[in-house]
Each structure stands twice: as structure tokens, then as C-alpha cells.
Amino acid sequence: MINTSHSKNGASLMTKTISITSGKGGVGKTTTVSNLAYQLSQEGSRVLVLDGDLGMANIDIMFGSRAQHSIHDVLSGKKMLQEVIHPLRPNIDLIPGGSGVYGLHQMSIQQRYSLLQQVSDLDTAYDYMLIDTAPGIDENVLHLNSAAQQIVILVTPDPSSLTDAYALIKVLNQKRGETKFSIVSNQVGSETEGLRLYKRLCDVADQFLCVSLDYMGDIRADLNLRQATRSQQLVSEVAPSSASAEAFRGLAEKISHLDEIQEAKGAIQFFWEHVSGVA
Template identity: 40%
Template structure:
């Protein structure tokens, strides 16, 4: 296993997609306390909906041991992040072009050593994106479930964090645990909550209210309700077809909901400058007029 400094100094060649974009990239991390709540489906469909709205988007899979973004989109990667860490390729060589021009950086599945990376290797991966020569507006980061160091680092390095919950006691409890650690240990002060697999719209708001009551009592963090994705047979069919539901069945209730979520996310303010800690695309933030490291 090579060090992050030696493995993540890659710049894309002149033949990579487009010229280098110097505008700041809005990075959205998608996370969950508990597995099985549909987090990766949210990441894939949010990224695809952003693409459809005209946002140049990259989807990064950081579920380093059990990755499945490429599977959900029917892609066949030649290289993954595991190959980058092993020295078999550079970061830009992992780029895959998906539907609608979505860029995907895949992780590996079934590689146990990728779940045992050191904290400085997670930071090294974050810094590597400052050298990635791809013109994008937004990056969606699909995290592993739970509160492992990598999850916390990748969420801290994003401008916005979406925590996905569903109507299960363990999902709400584990979401609170994730929010608590992000707030207390990593200084994340604002989190978007997305309810998934709900039977009706009121159920999503009830889930959010339940989570907000306990966080307001014990944590110094602001929760925002991003909305809800309905339980939808068309979404299940899209997953079986290895497609995003927003592409396969655009009129499905879940597809409509994902486009609404993407519209709201598209209205979030772009980063104005670096915040003084580990961040994706740091050089582009520093390059902004008037920006300074805190």
C-alpha cells in the first residue's frame, strides 16, 4: 500500500474531458447511519437529476469496501480507487462516463484492505481531487454507512451533507449517532435530512421531526428537511435494470421526487472560499477572488 502523497499526485492528461475548470465545485456528501436505507440509490439518482438539469456532475463512490455505484449504473470499470492505492493507475484513469455525460469514479467491492485505510490516506484522497482535470459544477459523494473515519472525513470535506433515513427505529437512532459525531468531532454545523422509502409525504416529515427533536435537545447543529422519496415499484424496476429511475421511468413518483430534490440542491449557495480544514477541490476554492484560508 503506497502513501497518499505518492499515489495522489495525478493530473489528467490533455486528452481528458474538457479543459480544467477553475470555478469552485459544490460537493454534496450522501451518508446514512444505518445500511440498507437506499443511500446509494439516492446518490445515483440525485447525480443523474443534476446532470439532467444542466449541472456538470461527478459521482464519487467512497464506499471503499462494498462499492456498487458502477453496478447500479451498469458500468464496467477498468480501474477503481483500489487500483490507485495499489499504484496500478492514476486517479484520472478511474473516470468512467455514464449516462447523460455523468462522470463516475468507482471504488472497489470485496477489497477488505480498502476499509482499513489510515486517516491520512482518506485525507490524501480528498486532496487528490484538487489535481483532477475535469470541468464539473457539482460532485456527489456516495459514502459507506456508519461513522468510520473515511465517512467522517469525506462528509467534512464537502460543503453539504445529506443524511438519508427511513422509517425504522435503527435508522433514526443511527442517523442521530452520525449527526452527533459529525457535529462534535468534525465541526459540521448544517445537515440536510432526506427521508427515503416513505409511504406518504407526511411520514417523511414525521421522521424529520423525530430526529430534529433529539438533535435540538443535545446538539449544536442545524437540520434542514430536504424532502422525501416515496416507496415506488418503478424505482425497484429501475434498480433491476441497472438504471437511474430518473432516466428509466422519468414520470415515476420517485423520479419526480428526485428531480425536486436536485432542484433544491441546485439552489444551494456555491462555496465562497476555503473553510480552513480538509476540503475537496481546495485549489479551486483558494483561486476565488478575495478568498483566504481561515
């Protein structure tokens, strides 16, 4: 079964599913997913990345490669799931998204069962599945987020990023019953600025919603990161001692320590059942 795997210390673990999302576009989701996947793999974890962004399925590009197929080929019956999985680095695999992910909740019963069967049949097990979503409150974004165990929302100092993050939290809470969110402040100038963004979001959320937001930390605005993206490289690989690479390392460590916390939702099997409408 895919939902049990063995961590670096040999313990049996569920595959933890984490979505990285935002209300506003261009805040750093794809960058964060890619670098977190890399940092987690460096710690010895096995990571599966799901590219869930319709317009900009570009995780592969962040790793300087190009996937040939996508989950769309699986849904149309042309490929098996195992055949579209694209290796990015040792211990990092990608399920390329494209438009396929957006049809997930509209699959026929036959497609659902076939996909779920293939998910259980994957002989490689993963410690984490990281999901890169499109921005906004589109039904598909809500779907992917509510299927994940942990929802990480990125915000930046751009004022509209906070209002859009609030809108996403509100709709996930009211339409999907989500109550727990993790916040990361990206492209900030200081620790204080990151914390300030988090507190502002908490203030509004506390006033109008019954949700809990925990702060995972910040990623500084970093020229190294911008340059790495431009040359289709990962900052964590090419500039491992840069401020942003260190931040991604710290976030990855936090994620692995959170593993000990009992999760209310199920893991990878739950994700796929939920996304395909079986659950």
C-alpha cells in the same frame, strides 16, 4: 484548476461537494446519489461521483456498467486519476472507490501530493461532486463526510434508521465539529410521514446537540424504483414520471438553488486536501 468551472449559464462556480450518508445501511444512499447525479446532469450540470463505500462499491452497477479500475490503483501508483475515471453518462463521471478510499487518510506524503496534483490537473471541471458513503460511524465515513461541503443524511420510517442517524449526527458534531446537516426522508408513504421523521430527529437533536438540520424533502417508497434497481437501471431514466423520479428531480433542483448560498467550507480542492490529510 478543477475548482472553477462554468455552469450552464456561463457563471464561474466552485465544484460543490455533497456527501449522501446514513447511520443505518440499506436506506437508499447509492440509489439517491445515482439518481441525483442523473437529474443534475439533465439540468446541464457536470457531475463527478465518488464511490466511497468499501463493502458495496456499486454506483457503476446502478448505471448498468462495470468500472475496471478504482482509486486504489491510483494510490498504488498503477494508474493516473484520469485513467480510473469511468464515464457513466454524458456529464456524469465516476471515481470508483473500492478499498482505496479507505486508505486515503493513511496515504504517504508522496501519495498525497501526487493525488492532489492529479486532482488539480484534471482538465475536466465539474459543477458537483457527489460522494456515496458506507453507512455508520466508521472513521472513514466521518472523514468523507467532514470533507464535504454539504452533508445529506437519509432516514427511513424504520425506527433504527432515526436512532442511527442521530448517532451519526452526534459523532460528526462532537468529533468533527459539524453543525449543519440536510435531511431527506426516503421510502415514505406520504409527505406527512416524511416531515414527521424529520421533526422527530429535530426534537432529539435540539434537546441534546447544538446542530441545525434542514429538511430537503422526501422520496416515496416506489415499486418502480425497486424494479429499476433489480434490472440495474436508473428509475429516473426508465420511469421519469414515477413518484421517485419526480422526487429526485425536485431534490436536484433544490441543490442547484442552494448554490447561491455562500459556503463556509471550500470546494473540491478542500475535499481532497482534507481527505488525504494535508489540510
